[in-house]
Amino acid sequence: MHILTTQAQMQQAAHDLRRQSRRIGFVPTMGNLHEGHLSLIRLARQHADTVIVSIFVNPTQFGPTEDYAAYPRTLDADLAICRREGVHLIYHPPVTEIYPPDASVTLAETSLAQTLCGAARPGHFNGVCTVVAILFNTIRPHLAVFGQKDAQQLRIIRRMVRDLAYPIQILASPTIREPDGLALSSRNRHLTPPQRAQATVLHRALTLAQANFAAGQRDPRQLENDMRQLIQQAPDARIDYISIVDDQTLAPLTAPITRPALAALAVWIGQPRLIDNTTLTP
Template sequence: MKIIESPREMQQTALELKRAGKTIGFVPTMGFLHEGHLSLIEAARSQCDVLVVSIFVNPAQFGPNEDLDAYPRDFERDESLCVEEGVDILFYPEGEGMYASDASCWVDETRLSVGLCGGSRPGHFRGVCTVVAKLFNLVQPDRAVFGEKDAQQLRVIERMVRDLNFPVKIIRGPIVREPDGLAMSSRNRYLNAEQRRQALCLKQALDLAESLVAEGDRSVESIRQQMRVLIGTVSGAEIDYIEFVDDVTMAPVEVIESETLVALAVKIGATRLIDNMVLNP
């Protein structure tokens, strides 16, 4: 496996591979890899000649009071996992190389990114779209895999690719969960044993929504309120949002009549966790 730190070298390498007729698969990450990331890498591995994984904790998508400095990092472990998974190139740029000191151009999606995490984290998706666009220009992928756990991010990236004509096929990777149902996340390591148990309320609330829909309840307000009650029984759980949106347009819905994405963000202690599910009536 080759490790590349220079954005210029990454782009030159990618262009040489393209000229040689190679297809490039790409999995962008912020590192501290877990089984969820590895499932994305596995999905990409079978669909390309050369597999590139990037590790870059993108400062542009963190707000001023968020956990940029504390975000978990373990490059040696990540490197070992990438070798085991058959990654060909590990792109590991430094922040100074990715953003000019006087950078003034950004990529901003203005519809799908408005609510959910976009509402509670202003500027987050501008940072996400910008760094993904930059990574696409540097890595030149034919296919890129994004996880369904970050449901809004996935749909925003798909829209960006469509609207800006990036020649990249986006592949969706299913959510990977712990045996007890907790969605895998690098931020799970922030949780102590009690908080880890409390964090199960996210999946339990989603399961409750699914069962209510299966029983015939179509009222978003009714289902949301019952999810709030369930999460409210967990000491220390603070709801950021519980939102129901059309799975394609991301527009809020009041009645579940077609495929509906229910997404929630909940703080357990100081840790903000997200999860989601598509409800199909």
């Protein structure tokens, strides 16, 4: 497994791989890898000859009140995991390699990013789109894998690939969960034992929405209210948003649901902010 740290190295490696007719699968990460990331790597391995993983904590997707410096850096453990999973190449650049000191160009998605986490974290998806575009341009993958847990991000990246004509296939990997339903996240490790027990309320709320929907409830406001009432029973829960939106446009739904919808929520359990989602299909 090779570890590259500069754009020049990475671009040369990508050029050589393409000359060898190798199909490149790419998994972008910020490190601190867990089983959810491994599912992305394994899916990439199924569809590509060469798997490249980036490990880069992207400063531009952190807001002014979000602690970029505190994000866990676990490079040695991440490299061991990638080696074990058969990753061929790691791209681990310093910040100055991605963003020169006088960098002045960014990308902005102006439709899908207006709701959910885009509304709660202004500028977040501008940072995501910018860094992913830079990584795509550097690595030139044939395909890239993103998780369905970050449903809004997945849709925004697909829109970016379409609108900017990237010849890249975007694969979606299902959300990986603990046995009690909690979606795997790097933030879970910051939960205290009592908070960890309470955190299952996110999945339970989505399961309730699915059950009510299957029983015939089509009023998005009622579905949201039912989820809210359940989550509020957790003493350390503080709701950022609970929203049912159109599955494609991510626009909030107010009329009875007649087409696929996305039930999405973001909830603080103590300090960690957790997200989860599920689809509701008539």
